Amino acid sequence: MSEVKDKLDTAVAFIREKTNFVPKIAMVLGSGLGDFAEKIEIELEIPYAAIPGFPVSTVSGHSGRFIFGNVNGVPVICMKGRVHYYEGYDITDVVLPIRVMGRLGAKFLILTNAAGGIQDGMEPGDLMMITDHISSFVPSPLKGENLEYGERFPDMSHVYDEELQRIITKSADETLYENAALALENDDNGSNIFSPLKKGVYCQLPGPNYETPAEIRMIKQLGADAVGMSTAIEAIAAHHLKMRVCGISCITNKAAGLQDKPLSHEEVKATSLKTEKHFTTLMMRIIEKISAL
Numbered sequence: 001m002s003e004v005k006d007k008l009d010t011a012v013a014f015i016r017e018k019t020n021f022v023p024k025i026a027m028v029l030g031s032g033l034g035d036f037a038e039k040i041e042i043e044l045e046i047p048y049a050a051i052p053g054f055p056v057s058t059v060s061g062h063s064g065r066f067i068f069g070n071v072n073g074v075p076v077i078c079m080k081g082r083v084h085y086y087e088g089y090d091i092t093d094v095v096l097p098i099r100v101m102g103r104l105g106a107k108f109l110i111l112t113n114a115a116g117g118i119q120d121g122m123e124p125g126d127l128m129m130i131t132d133h134i135s136s137f138v139p140s141p142l143k144g145e146n147l148e149y150g151e152r153f154p155d156m157s158h159v160y161d162e163e164l165q166r167i168i169t170k171s172a173d174e175t176l177y178e179n180a181a182l183a184l185e186n187d188d189n190g191s192n193i194f195s196p197l198k199k200g201v202y203c204q205l206p207g208p209n210y211e212t213p214a215e216i217r218m219i220k221q222l223g224a225d226a227v228g229m230s231t232a233i234e235a236i237a238a239h240h241l242k243m244r245v246c247g248i249s250c251i252t253n254k255a256a257g258l259q260d261k262p263l264s265h266e267e268v269k270a271t272s273l274k275t276e277k278h279f280t281t282l283m284m285r286i287i288e289k290i291s292a293l
Helices: 003-018 034-039 096-103 162-186 213-222 232-240 265-274 276-290
Strands: 025-029 041-047 065-071 074-080 108-117 127-134 198-204 226-228 244-254
Touching (some): 003 041, 003 096, 025 034, 034 276, 074 096, 096 108, 108 127, 108 232, 127 162, 162 244, 198 244, 226 244
Antiparallel strands (some): 065 074
16 A cells, blocks of 8 residues: 555545545635635534644644535535645645545535736736646656556646636626625725636746746746646646646735735735635635536
């Protein structure tokens, strides 16, 4: 038995001793977006640290726990905080939580993250639906012995499910008016926190340092619209398990060289908090529509 499969089986068995809950939708809540968990009618919470051999979140803004519960009657499992490659974990450990959620029964995966904006016209507070990704700067999470749940050489032509993308787009259109009203209530000093949904390609770099302006120019030439330190490898692992994947980036800042002030994690968290109502409204509608599939 491979070490990767052993860890996966051990984690699933531990959780199954605690609950028989079967989720339909899995979610990963990125930096500053964890408050969505308050909308979940919680049945059980399990800290990552309690699971044998499980990686633990060490980053501010990532509480590091699985939440099992229902959102308007839809059974969900939520990662409140993720683990990152830059924290020193092996790449297979980083995607272990994704594989666990798939093994527990989740058929759909909604990935979220905080990202730096590269696309022209993109502003802090925008939300970007991920249409594709670039993961070439980090190791593949499928390295090593192949797990029998997926193919050895899986096709990655359509990692981000096209039907789920249509659901996200429709949900964003439906909530635009409501979100504009919320923006007025928030008195956000003219920022476009509640602007129309952007769409684009996400690039994962290893981190933890932010990118240089030269690196941003490079990945823009490669076709990236946003950049961050997570998500792409999670999408690969989920797609390998035949989960249906979609993703949304919260653009928390313009990428290096595209704004005058230095980049900081505090800015990431502050901007994420400003988008909280917008994000929550959109997620509730997306979950409702996915539940009908």
